[in-house]
Amino acid sequence: MAAMESSIKANLVASVPDTSASQENMSQANWLLARGIKVKDRVRLAKLSHMRYQTPDLDALCDFMLNFGMVIAKRTENEVWFRGYGVDQYVYYATKGPKEFLGGVFAVDSKEEFEKALKVPGASRVQHLSEAPGGGQMVTIVDPDGFLFNVIFGQERREDASTAPAEKLRANYPNEKQRIRQFNRFEPGPAAVHKLGHFGYTTTRFEELLSFYTSHFNIVPTDLLYMENDGHRIDVTTFMHLDLGQSPTDHHSFFLGASQTGSHVHHCSFEVFDYDTQHLGHQWLASKGYRSVWGVGRHILGSQIFDYWWDPAGNMVEHYADGDLVNEDTPVGILPAGHESLAIWGPEVPLAFLQ
Template sequence: MAAPPTDSFKDLQTNITETKAQSTTTNGNPQSRGPSPNRGASVPDNETKGDAYMSQKTWLSEQGIDKSKWVKLKKLSHMRYQHEDLNQITAFLRDFGMKVVKKTDTERWFGGYGPDQYVYYVREGPRKFLGGAFEVESHEELEKIVTTHKDRIQTNGIEEMSSAPGGGNLLTILDPEGFPLNFIHGQQPPPPKSMPDKLIVNDESTKPRQRQFQRFRPGPAAVHKLGHFGLVSDQFPTLKEWYTQNFNIVPSDMLYVEQPDGTRKEVAMFAHLDRGQDLVDHHTIFLSTLTPDSSIPEPHVHHCSFEVHDFDTQALGHQWLAEKGYRNVWGVGRHILGSQVFDYWWDTSKFMVEHYADGDLVNEDTVIGYEPAEHEGLAVWGPDVPAEFLH
């Protein structure tokens, strides 16, 4: 790891609210001034890293990763869960901003207004995490998984999703921790869907919104797409190596803790899909270490996260869920890593789900950050992070 690429972001990283500058009056008596106002800026990606960073190319070389052996993932498609009460989870997901695309007596598919047939699949049964689903580039990539990971396959080979909207093929394997991991290909795209209008916003110097008033209608925060999901494991080093060696998954940020001997132990990874120069979400998957004080003592899914239109949409969705009596976990606030505005909730089976807006985009030129794993570094603003979020 090297030194930060630039110091130009230091001022914004300083806690200027707590710093009081001293000045001297004409009569020689010291006098303090009030706290400086807060500041924000949209800063180039490679200027925001902490005390260390590394290029993706260097990291891949140091890890000994052969990109030709990767299974090429195109995007994150949908989440898969099992819930005991289909009616309860259906009511929640509708209030969360999804629509029922198709249902049977034992299965349901929920969609958003984005380019996917569906973003959430639920099967009736005891509470269970069934894994995230990635779309792969070709059918040959599915066959590559069958050959490379034949001892991990959970489906009957490559299965046809005959009842799912859009059809396609599905393959499920287990990762080294035992988490299900799904891959799909051949799904037909849905018809084009309408997009929300973009708000015109006035600031103190630019006033493009002239004789147009901001008006809103209460309701759920409509979901656009699935953005990411996270896993908590007691085999973090093994999972980090397995995911990055076998798939085009590359860190955006690595978190560490200081050891008594002065060394740094990696404990979490925010990772994106390597699509070359194409811009992708800052993280599509994150892996975190299971801590001894976790309220859930075994490896588990942490949460899955869905993109919404903008901050107002998110705030209205928060209000809607609160009025319906659902339980908020944490939010609304803004993260540091990924930058997105967040809002976390428990669903009716106590799986954590998130709304987010305004997330970062990266590509192969974005350097990998290396930061301390501290609770204070989770958010720029928002409520204090609750203990249950850190499970």
């Protein structure tokens, strides 16, 4: 039987206020208060800096990262630093050795905040990064699940950063034509990386890690996903941003997902310019024979266009574009967990991504 004309509605696309994006929410201030977090005692992280890994084959990693859209900032026999086109000296560091996750790195912008980080439980002695581009010093903190979490201070800003690798395209809509006598043209190649956007863990100690990071650092949930168990809600996933007051910051710089089978780093994600450069980058990586995990698609929480890949050592890395921005007035979204919360369009989520 043919569908009645009135029963089929066209899809709807809209940018909505953060206060109405979730059916249920609570203010960030009330969430912190309910958990008894002493805001002034937290280490104030200023930005996400770079990722650190140990990998068995630096040559294979270099080939992949160049095709992924990074540039080698410096390389020695046993170490390599990769940068994007933004202000960061590097966004990814790797040292040669058996596969190992060495943690994400956040930057602080004062000696006082760095000294506060030295007092966080699990903190190590200061490491001087004299060989790294931009220098600086770093403290590594072992969290309650054994993950390494790093804080850096004193790194010099890169002065030769570029604003964009491509021109901002003009779009022609049915009733709004911005591009007249101008034709869009594209050149194949990697999707140039701008900066590190986020990373996160799958953990068997979800609540403990949530408490640890939100108590010791200015990391707060943007969205909390829960499951029902005997009438009680149990938080199982959270996407978290840096609390920078009124200053806008990425929807999430850090995330946690609960697991009953084991703890491990899930993925790290790097921003690219726009959808077209991202999709061209997807085709480029595929043409080089690299293994896709999931993508291209559009997330619901965070709104990013996503594209996940395996690097040669089996670490998951992502390109993303067009993510949400939030600040201290953005309420914490509270919603049920489920596959349907992951993407609004794109391929079916693979099992490998959920593990």
